[in-house]
Amino acid sequence: MRIELIKRPERSALFAALSPFIALGLTLVAGAIMFSLLGKSPVEALYYYFIDPLREVWSLHELAIKAAPLILIAVGLSICYLSNNWNIGAEGQFVVGAIVGSILPVMFPDFQSWIVLPLMLLMGIAGGAAYAAIPAYLKVRFNTNEILTSLMLVYVAQLFLDWMVRGPWRNPAGMNFPETRTFSAAATLPEVWSASGRANWGFVFAIVAAIALWFMLSRTLKGFEVQVLGQSPRAGRFAGFSQSRMVFFAFLVSGGLAGLAGISEVSGAIGQLRPTISPGYGFAAIIVAFLGRLNPLGIIAAGLVLALSYLGGEAAQISIGVSDKVVRAFQGMLLFFVLACDTLILYRIRFVGTSAAKTVEATQNV
Amino acid sequence: MDTTPLADRPNLLEVRGLTKVFGTLTACDRVDLTIAKGEIHALLGENGAGKSTLVKMLFGSLEPNGGEIRWNGQPVRITSPGVAKKLGIGMVFQHFSLFEALTAAENIALSLADDTAIGTIAAKARALSYSYGLPLDPDSLVGDLSVGERQRIEIIRCLLQTPELIILDEPTSVLTPQEADKLFETLERLRSEGKSILYISHRLEEVKRMCDRATVLRHGKVVGHCDPRQETPASLARMMVGTDVKNAERTTAAVRGEELLGIRGMSRKPAGPFSMPLRDIWLSVAGGEVIGIAGVAGNGQGELFEAISGEALQESADAIQIRGKAAGKLGISQRRLLGAAFVPEERLGHGAAPRMRLSDNLLLSRHKTDGKAFVGTAGVIKTSAIQQASQRIIAEMDVRKSAPDPEAAALSGGNLQKFIIGRELDRNPSVMVVNQPTWGVDAGAAARIRQALIELARSGSAVLVISQDLDELFEISDSIAVMHNGELSKPIPIAEATLERIGLLMGGAEPGHAEHGKEVA
Amino acid sequence: MFEGILLTIATAATPLLIAAVGELVVERSGVLNLGVEGMMVMGAVTGFGVALATGSPWLGVLAAIMVGALFSLLFGFLTLTLVTNQVATGLALTLLGLGLAGMMGESFVGLPGVKMDYVYIPGLSDLPMVGRLFFGQDPLFYVSIVLTGGVAYFLFKTRAGLTLRSIGDNHTSAHALGIKVIAIRYMAVMFGGACAGLAGAYLSLVYTPQWNENMTAGRGWIALALVVFASWRPWRVLAGAYLFGAVSIGQLHAQALGIGVPSQLLSSLPYLATVVVLVLISRNRRLTMVNTPASLGRPFVPDR
Secondary structure, three states: OEEEEEEOOOOOHHHHHHHHHHHHHHHHHHHHHHHHHOOOOHHHHHHHHHOHHHOOHHHHHHHHHHHHHHHHHHHHHHHHHHOOOOOOOHHHHHHHHHHHHOHHHHHOOOOOOOOHHHHHHHHHHHHHHHHHHHHHHHHHHHOOOHHHHHHHHHHHHHHHHHHHHHOOOOOOOOOOOOOOOOOOHHHOOOEOOOOOOOOEHHHHHHHHHHHHHHHHHHHEHHHHHHHHHHHOHHHHHHOOOOHHHHHHHHHHHHHHHHHHHHHHHHHHHHOOOOOOOOOOHHHHHHHHHHHOOOOHHHHHHHHHHHHHHHHHHHHHHHHHOOOOOHHHHHHHHHHHHHHHHHHHHHEEEEEEOOOOOOEEEOOOOO | OOOOOHHHOOEEEEEEEEEEEEOOEEEEEEEEEEEEOOOEEEEEOOOOOOHHHHHHHHOOOOOOOEEEEEEOOEEEOOOOHHHHHHHOEEEEOOOOOOOOOOEHHHHHHHOOOOOOOHHHHHHHHHHHHHHOOOOOOOOOEHHHOOHHHHHHHHHHHHHOOOOOEEEEEOHHHHOOHHHHHHHHHHHHHHHHOOOEEEEEOOOHHHHHHHOOEEEEEEOOEEEEEEOHHHOOHHHHHHHHHOOOOOOOOOOOOOOOOOEEEEEEEEEEOOOOOOOOOEEEEEEEEEOOOEEEEEOOOOOOHHHHHHHHHOOOOOOOHHHEEEOOEEOOOOOHHHHHHOOEEEEOOOOEOOOEOOOOEHHHHHHHHHOOOOHHHHEOHHHEEOHHHHHHHHHHHHHHHOOOOOOOOOEHHHOOHHHHHHHHHHHHHOOOOOEEEEEOOOOOOOHHHHHHHHHHHHHHHHOOOEEEEEOOOHHHHHHHOOEEEEEEOOEEOOOEEOOOOOHHHHHHHHOOOOOOOOOHHHHHO | OHHHHHHHHHHHHHHHHHHHHHHHHHHHOOOOOOOHHHHHHHHHHHHHHHHHHHOOHHHHHHHHHHHHHHHHHHHHHHHHHOOOOHHHHHHHHHHHHHHHHHHHOHHHOOOOOOOOOOOOOOOHHHOOOHHHHHHOOOHHHHHHHHHHHHHHHHHHHOHHHHHHHHHHHOHHHHHHOOOOHHHHHHHHHHHHHHHHHHHHHHHHHHHOOOOOOOOOOOHHHHHHHHHHHOOOOHHHHHHHHHHHHHHHHHHHHHHHHOOOOOHHHHHOHHHHHHHHHHHHHHOOHHHHHHHOOOOOOOOOOOOO
16 A cells, blocks of 8 residues: 555645644644553543643643743744744754843843843844844855754854853852842843733733734735745745845844743743753744744644643653653654644545555545 | 558557546546557647646556557556566657756666666767767766757667657757757658657647658547648647637737847856856847747756846846846846836746735736735735736636636646736736747647737837747747857848748857847947 | 874764765755754664663664664655655654653663773784774774765665666656656665664764763754765765864863863854854855755655
């Protein structure tokens, strides 16, 4: 038996909507199998992963905290991937955004004013964008592969952060722990609704950014430009759009948003710089972007799903002793299934038996 | 040479009821075809009639849904090109199946049997190529070769397999008339050696001249078998198209107005490893006239188009003049704003984004020129305006489609081309530059497009048509210039242009620039 | 001292070389598998675990090769059969590999591993200076050199190699000639996976015989960069791998000497060097365009 793809005359709107759900379903099945192999009850494990964190209000706040950076980064990445710019260094841009944004609270802790926080956010955006501009510049100027350069810069950024918090920026009153001084109240991103939980304004930024980029992508000429250059660069050039400017646009937007996510995380959720400030948000956001089908509104939902998996990982570790490492395996599987299911949007799949007569239509012609 | 009458010779290939279905489209519908030994058999049909599908099934690249193929009287299943080659079927592809980064010898080696020693191929290829008068350097990279040379590789590769049946798909579409004559000699010689040839073409003159029998396809069905020598080109065309074919009418002679498009000594370095430089090109196109640019594929036409359209900029602003303005350093959008319109050769992926709707594709070339009408404040696209405009074009150009606003890739080649041309005509451009206006387009749409181009010129615009189809150029042009090796000849007024003269220029006989352009400058 | 440095350079270069030569074959067939890091880390954890359980580093190596190849099949199925985007799928493979390996290796953290013995060729290994370097290495060093030569011979001197290159140049033409494009690409992808698995095992059985989650530390990505750097030629990959080996060992020695530059900044040198080298090599657009397999990363759906 072999599998044959039959191109649909037009992309299927039905499967475009369904594919993330099919992928989620398949991931749950695969996850259940994995838990059984680990000797845990799959039902119980999946319950702790995906239901338990949703039962308490404070825990919904935690969900928003985890989802905010994922959504912020992923909507930026959607611009990149739609325009065929493969920025996979968002983790590094997140880190640099956090470092640059922290200049004020770490180096000038006595400067306390209402303007500190807006400045920090702007500096975070600028830092992330500037760091993303490096692979963009190298791609435009020297034709250098942006996948590899952006990824290499992640390692550089992480090592740089490690040096900063162990070296020049180490908290003088911190008993030699590798961390900066804690941020003052003026430098802390406030909570949205502190009566019920910790969720901060980072989540609001994420939602606003997603809606703004959704509008840009679906309604404006700029969004049209992004999609044309991504789908057929030659047609884009024929339209008079500049490939080079698009490279910068995509990298600066996504880098800026990753930087914003970085400084929001540090200022809102952590309150200081540490050697590690991200559990891999920059990479998980790649999964979020694809799970949301590169549509910013879909990305909001997808970000919540991935955030849930982080929370669920913690819950499952505490309650049934499953390693928190399982989460990343889970996320990796999810991306695999998403990509596989996306095939159904452009193709019908046919299973062909050894004889051509035994043809089975696996999916209906939608 | 075998002098037995055709009907008495044994059949090499018999095809009965061969059918191929793609989704809802029946590309070949119960096709019958018989080829005798030592016969040159023509397969006629216009674009989209199912010729390529049929030969792909004969060569094993496509799997039929029904029907029977008999080879030397035995039923066979040709499941792969390997099986076809073992039977003795060889194929020369229209768009070639060559590898640019490999040498000629390596290209040949790839299609030979596994046990052929790689070291001996170069020598064999060299020997065979000279014996058929198709000289070839086995060690050169295919990417560096001209289209004609590439075809030689295809043919030699095919001959080295000593096939009984050779399928040639539109072989002369990439040759000068003189090169085509040489090819015909080679084919005659193969016939005299007892080989059979299935010859696919839409050039009726050459079919009449050379082929023993013809099978005509229309919409996937066989509409007739005939002896082309007994037919006229008009009667063959009628069989292919189903109705009388109307040539475009040149209503009035051109009245040469002012120069609207001028090219002044433009040169361009090769853009990529295998692309052609442009060498000191001069040309002047005036309002009211259609100038055609002939040439064998790959002689710089694509590079010229990009340079005129502004997808590639010039070093000097004066190199391109659009309506008297120096435009050499302006991008494509600015050139459009000066009144120019462009239609590239490649429809999907260049002239249109395949996976975008027609209304979005309208925006592709017109977001700047019609910025006020189509784009509102903050860059918001006015959806209803672009939809209305695209419906207007669809009605005007008679674009046939299955959905109200389908994706570009869902349209047939002819209908998409009508839309793309209509998109530009809708602006009433004063300069129109078209590369291969009817390539792969059915006869009805082609006639519609050619007529529209003539009418545009007669209304006072300057029209420049780049085409490899000489019949087309002779039909619509007021004068014809020829591109060869990145150089452009002087335009020859249509009254003085003969097929032979143009053909010689295409072969590089008389390189030279358009001297008259310098006077204008 | 100098001899010792040369020896450690070879140890740092060998995993890069093995992984990059495997990826080179994959890319020559027109497929871009960005999952090298993921396959490598899977190989590392498998090699470590199997060697620990059986006591035999060779069984560990064998298992790592098999796991690498099997793991790459996931990528192959998606990109070749389901025609998914190769860049995204390669990333997915890396993320999945890092996740799975972290999970599988959790119980290995802190355990002493099994180290593969060196092979001393009697007599020759006692030669001054180069003796140890060429004749007193770990067995996989020899494997890596033979592998490079073998791949060079295969690609440019054999018919199968020619076929593989033709697919990378133009899969449509290859298909029209009856070459089994997808089947050959599956084999190439699995070869690349096997090599990445082997490279991973080298890390956990030779380079540092222990397990930790981040032990590949971007080497899979550097291997990908090496293929570009080498413009898809095996012997140039070898040169590149030793260059990178030298940079990483150089910075380690600089750290040990305490030259006053913070260790983190020295540690980032190999990554920065990768960026610089990529810039240098890709500056020449013409050269890159001629060498890059023309159908690299392009989807292929045969019409039937």
